[in-house]
Amino acid sequence: GAGVSQSPSNKVTEKGKDVELRCDPISGHTALYWYRQSLGQGLEFLIYFQGNSAPDKSGLPSDRFSAERTGGSVSTLTIQRTQQEDSAVYLCASSPHINTGELFFGEGSRLTVL
Amino acid sequence: DQQVKQNSPSLSVQEGRISILNCDYTNSMFDYFLWYKKYPAEGPTFLISISSIKDKNEDGRFTVFLNKSAKHLSLHIVPSQPGDSAVYFCAASPNAGNMLTFGGGTRLMVKP
Numbered sequence: 148g149a150g151v152s153q154s155p156s157n158k159v160t161e162k163g164k165d166v167e168l169r170c171d172p173i174s175g176h177t178a179l180y181w182y183r184q185s186l187g188q189g190l191e192f193l194i195y196f197q198g199n200s201a202p203d204k205s206g207l208p209s210d211r212f213s214a215e216r217t218g219g220s221v222s223t224l225t226i227q228r229t230q231q232e233d234s235a236v237y238l239c240a241s242s243p244h245i246n247t248g249e250l251f252f253g254e255g256s257r258l259t260v261l
Numbered sequence: 262d263q264q265v266k267q268n269s270p271s272l273s274v275q276e277g278r279i280s281i282l283n284c285d286y287t288n289s290m291f292d293y294f295l296w297y298k299k300y301p302a303e304g305p306t307f308l309i310s311i312s313s314i315k316d317k318n319e320d321g322r323f324t325v326f327l328n329k330s331a332k333h334l335s336l337h338i339v340p341s342q343p344g345d346s347a348v349y350f351c352a353a354s355p356n357a358g359n360m361l362t363f364g365g366g367t368r369l370m371v372k373p
Contacts, residue, residue, distance in 0.1 A: 182363070248295055248361065250305075252306070
């Protein structure tokens with residue numbers, strides 16, 4: 148489809164393992180965002196990519212979290228040495244360069260850390 | 262420090278009545294506000310927005326009101342329909358195009 152695609156949709160992992168979450172933004176969208184939603188909580192900003200500029204990493208909760216965006220398109224969010232508090236739905240969104248503030252979200256990747 | 266707050270975690274209304282969802286913010290630099298709707302197992306979808314130069318924006322059954330002096334905005338849905346049942350998030354940014362700060366969401370239940 149033409150929307151934001153995220154994979155995997157569900158991931159169950161053991162505490163201490165590393166996980167990678169992938170996001171394919173809408174073609175042509177230059178801005179890409181990662182948010183997460185913990186159970187019963189709102190959307191928490193993690194990281195923002197805009198074109199070739201340095202990413203805004205101010206929302207990453209710890210140095211176990213990192214993200215990259217290759218070729219200005221696909222993004223991967225990596226969580227190292229996962230902890231139970233990392234369990235959440237990780238949402239990716241993209242927006243066009245001329246942004247109205249409207250983000251287009253994927254369906255999210257639900258991460259469960261046992 | 263929550264810069265965008267939705268103090269009502271849930272709201273229940275009867276079909277056909279008005280739904281009013283509220284949102285408060287603390288950052289005076291915010292000048293663009295949006296509402297998103299989220300169904301279970303789906304990503305949030307954009308609903309309506311308002312710039313700080315306006316105090317009202319209307320789109321069909323949905324109207325957003327902004328009171329800058331009170332740092333308060335609200336979303337009115339009238340008439341409410343069962344299909345409106347979802348979680349509604351308000352969001353704010355210091356300028357359109359910058360990253361959004363979201364509130365905690367309000368779960369709306371519209372009863373037939």
